[in-house]
Amino acid sequence: MKKELASIVYQIWPRSFKDSNGDGIGDLGGIIEKLDYLQTLNVDYIWLSPVYVSGNVDYGYDIDDYYNIQPEYGTLEQFDNLLSEAKKRGIGIIMDMVANHTSSSHEWFKQALESPDSPYRDYYFFRKGKNGKEPNNWISLFGGSGWTKVSENEYVLTMFAPQQVDLNWENPNVRDGIADIMKFWLRRGVAGFRYDVINIISKKAGLPDKNPHKKGYQFADDYINSLPRAFDFMEEVMGKVREEFELFTVGEGMLLTQEAAMRYSRCDDPLFDMMFQFDLALIDCGPLGKYDFRKFYHWTIKEFKTIVRKWQMDMQNRNYWMANYLSNHDQPRHISHYGNDKKYRVESAKAWAMFNFTLRGTPFLYQGEEIGMTDCKLEMDEWKDIEAITDYKVLQTMMKLPAFIARKVIQKKTRDNARTPVQWSDAAFAGFSTVKPWIKLNPNYLDINVENQENDSQSVLNFYRNLTGFYKAHPVLTFGRWTEILSDHPQIIAYVREDDSEKLQIIINLSSKPVTFSLDEIEGKDVLTTHTDGAPWNHKMVFAPYEGRIRELSKH
Ligand code: NOJ
Ligand code: CA
Numbered sequence: 227m228k229k230e231l232a233s234i235v236y237q238i239w240p241r242s243f244k245d246s247n248g249d250g251i252g253d254l255g256g257i258i259e260k261l262d263y264l265q266t267l268n269v270d271y272i273w274l275s276p277v278y279v280s281g282n283v284d285y286g287y288d289i290d291d292y293y294n295i296q297p298e299y300g301t302l303e304q305f306d307n308l309l310s311e312a313k314k315r316g317i318g319i320i321m322d323m324v325a326n327h328t329s330s331s332h333e334w335f336k337q338a339l340e341s342p343d344s345p346y347r348d349y350y351f352f353r354k355g356k357n358g359k360e361p362n363n364w365i366s367l368f369g370g371s372g373w374t375k376v377s378e379n380e381y382v383l384t385m386f387a388p389q390q391v392d393l394n395w396e397n398p399n400v401r402d403g404i405a406d407i408m409k410f411w412l413r414r415g416v417a418g419f420r421y422d423v424i425n426i427i428s429k430k431a432g433l434p435d436k437n438p439h440k441k442g443y444q445f446a447d448d449y450i451n452s453l454p455r456a457f458d459f460m461e462e463v464m465g466k467v468r469e470e471f472e473l474f475t476v477g478e479g480m481l482l483t484q485e486a487a488m489r490y491s492r493c494d495d496p497l498f499d500m501m502f503q504f505d506l507a508l509i510d511c512g513p514l515g516k517y518d519f520r521k522f523y524h525w526t527i528k529e530f531k532t533i534v535r536k537w538q539m540d541m542q543n544r545n546y547w548m549a550n551y552l553s554n555h556d557q558p559r560h561i562s563h564y565g566n567d568k569k570y571r572v573e574s575a576k577a578w579a580m581f582n583f584t585l586r587g588t589p590f591l592y593q594g595e596e597i598g599m600t601d602c603k604l605e606m607d608e609w610k611d612i613e614a615i616t617d618y619k620v621l622q623t624m625m626k627l628p629a630f631i632a633r634k635v636i637q638k639k640t641r642d643n644a645r646t647p648v649q650w651s652d653a654a655f656a657g658f659s660t661v662k663p664w665i666k667l668n669p670n671y672l673d674i675n676v677e678n679q680e681n682d683s684q685s686v687l688n689f690y691r692n693l694t695g696f697y698k699a700h701p702v703l704t705f706g707r708w709t710e711i712l713s714d715h716p717q718i719i720a721y722v723r724e725d726d727s728e729k730l731q732i733i734i735n736l737s738s739k740p741v742t743f744s745l746d747e748i749e750g751k752d753v754l755t756t757h758t759d760g761a762p763w764n765h766k767m768v769f770a771p772y773e774g775r776i777r778e779l780s781k782h
Contacts, residue, residue, distance in 0.1 A: 227493055230474055231500070231547060232704035233270035234694050235320070235590045239555040240277055240299055241285060242647045243593055245659035252647070252658070254300035254308050263676070265315045267596060268694035271474060272312065273320040273420050275555055277305070281331055283389040284612055285645075286322070287422065288329035292407045309415045318417025320474060325404045326423050327390040330374075334403070335391050339376065348397050351383035351433065352376070363435045364450075365443035367480075367515075368613050369620035372446070383433070385426070385450070387612050395427045395459045405466045412467070418474030421460075421498065425479045425486060428456035442624065445514060452479070452486035461497055476549050476588075477501045484540045493545045500549040500588050505533045507557050517617045519635050527736050530564070531710075531719055538586055538708045538721075551590040552582050558643040559594075562601035566738050566772070571598055571674075573772035575686040576756040577734050580774040583697045584723065584732045586708045591690070594648045597679055598686040601643040602668035606633060610665050614640035642666075651677035689756070696754050696776070702728040717741045718769070722779070729781050734774035741769050750779040 244256025254277065264272065276286030277299045286296070295305050312319055328335055338346035353361035353373075361381055364372035373381040374388040383392040393400050408419060429450050436444035467473070477490055477498040491501045509525045512518035541548050552560035561567045565574030575598035583589045609615055614636045621632035642665065649671035650657030656671035668674075679685035697703050706723040717737040723730045731750065735741050748763040754776040761768055763777075 227547075227705060228499065230270075231588050232698075232701050233474075233588055234268055234697065235271045235273050235476075235549070235588065236264055236267065236269040237273045237275065237551075237554055237590060237592045239275045239285075239593060239645060242645050242658075242663075242665065244648065244650065245663070248660040249298070250655075250659050250661045250663045251298050253298065254295070254304045258304075258308050258311050261311055261315055261317065264317065266691055267591075268691070268698050269317055271318045271320050271417060273476070273590070274322060276322045276324060281329055281389060283329070283387050285610075287324050288327075288331075288387065288390045289324055290329050290331040291333070292328075293410060306414060313415070318474065319415075320418045320420055320476070321411050321416050322422060323404075323408065323419040324422040325393065326427050327384070327386060327392045330384075330389045330391050332391075345399075349394055349400050349403075350391050351394055351429070353381055353383070353433065355379045355381055362433050363438070363440075363442070363444050364433075364446040366616075369517075369616040369624075371443055383429070385446075387616075392429070393427070395455070401459055401463050402466075405463045408463075408467050409470065412471040412473060416473075418476075421475070421477040423480050424460060424477040424498075425452040425456055425482060425490070426450045427459060428453040447481070451481055452483065452489075457489055457497065464497060475499045479503055484537070484544075487541070487548065488544050488546045491546045491548065493547055496547065500547045502549050502551065503537065505537070506530065506552075507563075509533065516639055517621060517635060519639075526716070527719070528716055530736070531713065534585070534719065535710055535713070538710075542586060542708055548587040549590055550582055550585045550587040551592065552578055553592040553595045553644060554590075555592070555644050556641050558639060559599055559601045561595075561598055562643070564736075567600040570738050570772050571600065572684075572686055573756060573770075574738070576689045577736060577772040577774045579686075579690055579693055580732065580754070580756060580776065581719065581734055581736070583693050584703055584721075584730070584776065586704070586706070586723070588704070589697065592644065594644075596687055596690040597649065597674055597676055599646075599649060599668065599674060600670065601638075602646045602666060602670075603637055604640065604642050604666050608666045609636070609640065609642060610645070611641040614642060649675040651675050684758070692754060700728065700730065701725070702730060706730070712743055715741075715743055718743055724781075727781075729779045731777045731779050732774070733769070733777070735769040735772055738771045740771060743767050743769070747779065750777045752776070753778050 241252045243252040244260055245252050246255030277295055278289045279291035279294050279296050280286045280289055295302055334346045334349050337344050360371050360373040366372045368386050372385050374384045376382050385392050436446045475498040479501045482503040487501050491498050561575050565578050618632055618636050621627045646668045647658035647663045652672045652675055656667055679687035702723050702725045706725040709722045712718050712720040718735050720733040752775050756774040
């Protein structure tokens, strides 16, 4: 298997990482300043959320120009500088490839709008309305209709915001256009790409109504999700790119099934080296996704383990590869979501980190998680996230929620939770900037910040450093067999990772209560632990809340 799979990837959402020129907005200069810091976390790659020219409706995921850098973030020259400074430190840069849609200010779309005869019309899905309504009943993934009106009785398909226009991948010029963009950045020296919602680039032929007998907008689900042509299109494009370049690739799969994962990232012939799936992130949601809150915050560790087992076993048995993560720019902070962001913030941050770095697959971490950043309560007039703002209305109109409950749901789930500035120190504006940042700063920065944790050997930050170092030194954690133990235990997740030369046992209490469990094997030595005062190994064991240990067992 490709050795790059044993890498650590750190995701940067640039707007909130570090501001270097005092305008309250994170930028490339800020990233360059922090490369030494990232090196201390044993990072191999940085996945950079979009830094291309964008109108910021969806903060970079609505791209106006794929061939230039957003002026707020810097220049192409600075980008080249970032590449070479990162390279000096053994770090590769992975760009975000947003290929399902361009923004409505992109040149292709502007040309398409200008004239009905423009060849660019066929780059998108322009359709006439039906009986005074949208061409079909698909719901946008940000809520509301999946169509945006462009003239009297004419619409264009926009599956996210109205300013994000879906590309028609049936058109070979679209495919070549995307391949050219990738080549441009690879020529500059980027290491690879993360492919945004890449399994929805093909839409069901004819764009028919979904559930035509039902009222209201319908989730198009199997009409857009992992269709065979999405795979074929990308295979063609990647084929062209790979003729010239070797690259690191990770695809984002929306509602990815295991069947689809197996096609996209099979180890023997991968289209992408690995895929992301969202089952854990959506553990407390209904079938309509993140704001479908019917089980809101009532999930059990047993359910969590079932999801983990399902993916770990399947990727192992059927030989495909996945990216593991707990946080990203689209989800609330994982300490607040799965862990305990109050009494056991430090302990739960360490426990969940240990979990993420000991699974089969390639571990990703997201800016700020290495210091245990938490959700931040934003009042309505502080919301920046278009998804949250749109869904606040949808929850009230379509799901008939009273406004105050809708507001609470949004506050729990909004992507803004993950997008508050990284807390570098307890200085003014958390050392993120010298002026008020573009988005609310989490007031807990006085307590939770990088500087505080630098010199504390027991800090979350230093735990991440030890853990990532340990991960790099033990390839068994990447490639070894994953075998679960204590599978019925309601609070503990535990497994063994084993290859020809090593056998590591990982036992983690994922709950805020002490636990007891029985063990057959009590020989072996702890090699990494979340707590310094753990009890000696015994047939009857007690673990403190969020205690986790990696133990080396002898191979007999
Ligand atoms: C997934 C990205 O991660 C998210 O931030 C974005 O809003 C959508 N794709 C649309 O590009
Ligand atoms: Ca700036």
